[in-house]
Amino acid sequence: MGARILFSLDIDGTLEIGDPAGPITLTQVRELINRGCIVGSASDRVIAEQRTMWEKHGIPVHFVAQKHRLDETRSNFQHLDRYIHIGDTEVDKRYAEMHGFEFFYPQEFCSIA
Numbered sequence: 259m260g261a262r263i264l265f266s267l268d269i270d271g272t273l274e275i276g277d278p279a280g281p282i283t284l285t286q287v288r289e290l291i292n293r294g295c296i297v298g299s300a301s302d303r304v305i306a307e308q309r310t311m312w313e314k315h316g317i318p319v320h321f322v323a324q325k326h327r328l329d330e331t332r333s334n335f336q337h338l339d340r341y342i343h344i345g346d347t348e349v350d351k352r353y354a355e356m357h358g359f360e361f362f363y364p365q366e367f368c369s370i371a
C-alpha cells in the first residue's frame with residue numbers, strides 16, 4: 259500500500275459543482291477515493307449542506323468539515339502520511355497552514371495527485 263493521504267477539498271471555486279465552479283471534477287474526486295485516499299470537503303458551507311451535496315452525487319466521502327476547524331479533521335484521522343487542503347483563496351491557505359496541512363490551489367491538483 260502506498261502513502262496514506264488525506265485530501266480536504268474546498269467547494270466553491272474549487273470543485274466543478276461549486277458556486278462558482280472550480281476546476282476539480284467529481285470524477286477526480288471519485289478516483290482519489292478509489293485509490294484509497296481519505297477524502298472530504300472543508301468549506302464555509304454548513305455541514306448538513308455539504309453532506310446533502312455529496313449524497314446527491316453519490317460520492318461516499320469520509321468527512322465533511324468547516325474549513326476553520328481543519329484541526330478536528332486532522333485529529334479524527336491520525337497517523338497519515340500527508341494532509342492536503344485544496345482551495346481557491348488566501349483564507350484556505352491560511353487555515354491549511356495554521357492546522358498543519360499542505361496547501362494547494364485547485365489548478366495545481368494535477369501536479370500533486
Ligand SMILES: [Mg+2]
Nearest residue numbers: 268270271346
Ligand atoms: Mg472557495
